[in-house]
Amino acid sequence: MKQILEFDSVSLNFGLRTILSSVSMNCATGEVVGLLGRNGSGKSCLMKIVFGCMNAEFKSVRINKSALYGNYLSKKQIGYLPQETMIPSYLTIRTAIKFFRLQPDQIIERLPFVKNWLDLKPYQCSGGSLRLLETMIIVLADQPFCFLDEPFSGLMPTNIEIVKDLIVAEKNRKGIIISDHLYRHVKNISDKIYILANGQTYLMKNEEHLVKYGYLNEI
């Protein structure tokens, strides 16, 4: 069954500075939604607010028209890949995978190198490959929706292709919202793209919008 995540009226201020002003977006399962914006435009804040780990002045989040109130993290409807390393340094890769109710084999069949890593701690692994692994864990986990905050950062081109293939393969059962400055890759896999500028979201209709909203100087 198709599910839909909608959020609107997301407002955030840092002191007198308005970061997000009545932001609205939606994402359905089977869809990849890109989120582009200049540095400091509030993309990560928006993701954290909707995920449920950051407070906002106001927000309205709904899944299948049913509003999510209070602490909805415990409902485990949304996954979030943060910009930073997510797996705590004291856990082995195997333990981390199991906490997400995944089997190591599910990961190994896509990333064979993980077989040698299962008993290592995150700080013993290469940064780029760890990023790839964490992205895979979030995308393969049970949540019907997930936010990926800069999943391509630090990845070599072949690993970027692995992540893109994974996202396209898994979007059949998930709604994925992705933000990354490698915008051509985001554009390749997204069904629709929002641009976050001036604290608001705009649906991108053509590449000229990226120039109009200050994301690119020229196409």
Place this chain on the structure above:
Amino acid sequence: MIKATSLFYKNFCFAPILVSLTNCFLLSQSTSTFFVFALFPSKLATNVLIGFYLMMFQSKQFYFYYNLGLTKVTLLSLSCLFDLMVWAIMVILTIIFF
């Protein structure tokens, strides 16, 4: 939830257990059992300090737990509760045996 919380607690349990052991030592040296009422606020204060340290300097690890459906408040309060239970057991044993 319990498994994830115990994993979180294990990461920093050395410091609060050391504080509890110090409390038990002080209690064993004291002549009055009522000294325990003076120790309790200090135990509570060190737990608050540890929680503050985790939020300030180890905040990145919380994303892992958020994805498992646990909030910062849930993790910290459950860990604190468990630690106070361990402290209470240790204090009772100290009173009985020393």
